[in-house]
Amino acid sequence: MPRAKKALHTKQRFHHGDLREALVAATRELLQEHGPDGFTLADACRRAGVTTAAPYKHFRGKQEVLQEIISRGFDELTAANAKAVAEGGPGTLAGITAMVISYLDFAVAQPAVFRLMFGHKSDLRKAQHVDESGNQCLKNVINEVAACSRKHSQKVDAERVAIRLWTFVHGASCLEIDSDYERVAPGLDVRELIADVAPRLLSVTPS
Numbered sequence: 001m002p003r004a005k006k007a008l009h010t011k012q013r014f015h016h017g018d019l020r021e022a023l024v025a026a027t028r029e030l031l032q033e034h035g036p037d038g039f040t041l042a043d044a045c046r047r048a049g050v051t052t053a054a055p056y057k058h059f060r061g062k063q064e065v066l067q068e069i070i071s072r073g074f075d076e077l078t079a080a081n082a083k084a085v086a087e088g089g090p091g092t093l094a095g096i097t098a099m100v101i102s103y104l105d106f107a108v109a110q111p112a113v114f115r116l117m118f119g120h121k122s123d124l125r126k127a128q129h130v131d132e133s134g135n136q137c138l139k140n141v142i143n144e145v146a147a148c149s150r151k152h153s154q155k156v157d158a159e160r161v162a163i164r165l166w167t168f169v170h171g172a173s174c175l176e177i178d179s180d181y182e183r184v185a186p187g188l189d190v191r192e193l194i195a196d197v198a199p200r201l202l203s204v205t206p207s
Helices: 003-012 019-034 041-048 062-088 093-109 111-118 122-126 128-151 158-177 180-184 190-201
Strands: none
Touching: 019 041, 019 062, 019 111, 041 062, 062 093, 062 111, 062 122, 062 128, 093 111, 093 128, 093 158, 093 190, 111 158, 122 128, 128 158, 158 180, 158 190
8 A cells, every 4th residue: 555545544543632542553554564673753653644743742752652562462462362261261271272372363463563572672571561461461371271270170380381381382473473384384284283282281181
């Protein structure tokens, strides 16, 4: 889509007074298209159809807008995980399997946001609200592992198991969005792989 039309499209989605949301949306679009270093805050302003002075009513600079996107990304991932658990069954192996597959689905659907959430720009994650949203996302996984172990009357270190699950699915997600699986194992069903491996990492067995 040509830049002018894209900027108009972004601007039309927001009513007067929604400047903050317009800037976040425009920055997110540019992030997806060019990566975190491929655009400026002024570019985001043009995409949103606002003046270059407008962002400073809400953000001190591009870094704060990116931090907002990361925080929202963790919130969206947490919500997607919770929805998957609810559909698969809280406290069940099926629920946890659905949860880790939803992690992969999030990465595939929003690779630029996913990379920003966990990528090389670690200074972006130092903001309190970013750190809190990320920790809450992991805490929900730990709680679900603990619920599953209780359901199966087995004692496990829920945090350790959750980290094990996260390490596996995060690695699989990165390999998938970077097309590494396609290069070394064309046709591999990554969701099937995750569904097969995840229960084995839980340290619980069906009762």
